[in-house]
Amino acid sequence: MVAFKGALIDLGGVVYVGTTPLAGAVEAIARLHKAKLPVRFLTNTTRTPFKTLQGQLKRMGLAVAAEELLTPALAARRIIEAEGLQPHFLIHPALHADFKGLAPGKQEAVVIGDAGAKFTYPALNAAFRALNRGATFLALANNRSFRDADGQLSLDAGPFVAALSFASGREPRVLGKPSPDFFEAGLKALGCRAEEAVMIGDDVEGDVAGAMAAGIAGVLVRTGKYETGAEASITPPPTFLAEDLAAAVDWTLSRT
Amino acid sequence: MVAFKGALIDLGGVVYVGTTPLAGAVEAIARLHKAKLPVRFLTNTTRTPFKTLQGQLKRMGLAVAAEELLTPALAARRIIEAEGLQPHFLIHPALHADFKGLAPGKQEAVVIGDAGAKFTYPALNAAFRALNRGATFLALANNRSFRDADGQLSLDAGPFVAALSFASGREPRVLGKPSPDFFEAGLKALGCRAEEAVMIGDDVEGDVAGAMAAGIAGVLVRTGKYETGAEASITPPPTFLAEDLAAAVDWTLSRT
Numbered sequence: 001m002v003a004f005k006g007a008l009i010d011l012g013g014v015v016y017v018g019t020t021p022l023a024g025a026v027e028a029i030a031r032l033h034k035a036k037l038p039v040r041f042l043t044n045t046t047r048t049p050f051k052t053l054q055g056q057l058k059r060m061g062l063a064v065a066a067e068e069l070l071t072p073a074l075a076a077r078r079i080i081e082a083e084g085l086q087p088h089f090l091i092h093p094a095l096h097a098d099f100k101g102l103a104p105g106k107q108e109a110v111v112i113g114d115a116g117a118k119f120t121y122p123a124l125n126a127a128f129r130a131l132n133r134g135a136t137f138l139a140l141a142n143n144r145s146f147r148d149a150d151g152q153l154s155l156d157a158g159p160f161v162a163a164l165s166f167a168s169g170r171e172p173r174v175l176g177k178p179s180p181d182f183f184e185a186g187l188k189a190l191g192c193r194a195e196e197a198v199m200i201g202d203d204v205e206g207d208v209a210g211a212m213a214a215g216i217a218g219v220l221v222r223t224g225k226y227e228t229g230a231e232a233s234i235t236p237p238p239t240f241l242a243e244d245l246a247a248a249v250d251w252t253l254s255r256t
Numbered sequence: 257m258v259a260f261k262g263a264l265i266d267l268g269g270v271v272y273v274g275t276t277p278l279a280g281a282v283e284a285i286a287r288l289h290k291a292k293l294p295v296r297f298l299t300n301t302t303r304t305p306f307k308t309l310q311g312q313l314k315r316m317g318l319a320v321a322a323e324e325l326l327t328p329a330l331a332a333r334r335i336i337e338a339e340g341l342q343p344h345f346l347i348h349p350a351l352h353a354d355f356k357g358l359a360p361g362k363q364e365a366v367v368i369g370d371a372g373a374k375f376t377y378p379a380l381n382a383a384f385r386a387l388n389r390g391a392t393f394l395a396l397a398n399n400r401s402f403r404d405a406d407g408q409l410s411l412d413a414g415p416f417v418a419a420l421s422f423a424s425g426r427e428p429r430v431l432g433k434p435s436p437d438f439f440e441a442g443l444k445a446l447g448c449r450a451e452e453a454v455m456i457g458d459d460v461e462g463d464v465a466g467a468m469a470a471g472i473a474g475v476l477v478r479t480g481k482y483e484t485g486a487e488a489s490i491t492p493p494p495t496f497l498a499e500d501l502a503a504a505v506d507w508t509l510s511r512t
């Protein structure tokens with residue numbers, strides 16, 4: 001068995017719920033840092049910009065450095081900068097903060113997130129026409145729906161990604177979990193290979209099965225959105241089932 | 257070989273182009289009527305209400321009776337009435353005329369067409385929530401795009417049908433060509449079986465291949481959107497390739 005050289009950790013439901021750190025999470029992260037195991041926190045948020053997320057973590061007393069955070073918007077920004085893209089944005093208004101100060105690009109791109117009320121026919125049609133002209137197609141997420149403020153499910157980014165994909169015949173690069181691209185970006189940031197990394201998450205599909213499909217060990221925690229028996233819903237089953245982040249970190253550090 | 261007992265005929269590109277009847281079309285339709293062969297005109301229009309279409313046909317001097325016309329909206333209305341549905345409409349504003357005076361229904365339905373600018377997030381989200389409650393899912397069409405007034409392609413109904421389908425995990429009943437349901441409705445109106453009917457159209461996929469998949473003889477005319485060699489693009493090839501509607505009617509009447 002290969003020793004772990006890095007850890008990928010989901011935030012919501014693993015490190016905190018709402019604005020409260022989960023019991024033992026602060027100490028668990030401190031132990032990872034003390035052991036000098038490289039860590040990246042992978043979150044699928046497509047509504048909270050990086051600076052806001054950093055502020056929230058700080059207020060919760062969580063010692064997470066800026067370079068330890070990876071969001072779909074940050075991953076998109078890196079691709080935009082690396083490939084010299086000129087994006088059309090179909091994203092949540094708050095998220096524009098993550099794309100400030102980009103240099104003008106040479107090649108068009110469509111960057112789609114959960115734009116909510118900004119998903120208008122003219123905006124979607126402009127994105128469709130850009131795709132027809134050959135624009136790069138980046139999706140911050142591909143979720144079907146989310147639990148809205150009124151308690152009911154509402155349309156997430158995925159249906160609009162599906163609409164543009166159907167219309168243009170083009171497939172997007174999806175930047176959130178469980179996209180292999182997103183886990184690859186996490187591995188690259190950790191500086192280790194898939195079999196040397198562990199992913200700790202509460203979402204058996206998006207976090208655990210997604211990571212395992214990319215060759216990363218998958219640890220499912222019984223906090224956040226975990227529901228009893230979830231570990232039996234994926235094949236192969238999670239590499240390890242942990243009570244919480246503290247137990248997941250114990251297991252991880254015992255294998256470094 | 258079975259004798260034909262009815263004919264299904266596409267309108268745009270077969271009977272007329274724009275507001276002008278094609279050469280020989282008026283006489284060809286008169287011959288069908290004189291031969292007392294039941295005829296239904298199947299059009300995929302999802303922006304022109306029935307009464308407007310009737311007026312356009314009359315002004316062109318085309319003797320098409322009201323009961324001879326079949327549009328996706330009329331097909332939807334028949335389903336709504338037969339099944340006692342209560343529809344949420346996501347359709348072009350002009351098309352509401354086709355759904356006037358419906359009795360209140362007992363079972364929710366989502367009726368989606370090419371709503372254009374009416375495709376807003378709140379409207380799509382309301383339709384998604386209705387589908388989650390079990391609403392019947394009716395799509396007037398499933399086209400990817402159409403040639404817009406500015407000469408460029410714009411998003412048609414299909415991408416929004418795909419969005420709702422992806423979000424809800426539900427498959428719609430599609431009411432336009434090439435949906436088998438639409439050809440079935442045409443056969444029912446003609447009162448004959450598939451092998452006793454012929455479909456005459458200029459769209460090798462939507463009209464001809466669609467009809468043939470439903471067991472109906474498919475005649476491709478070299479007018480309208482016909483492009484040289486189109487007959488070779490489908491397998492099996494069209495049952496007959498005709499110069500225009502007049503030639504298609506000659507062929508049809510020789511087989512009654």
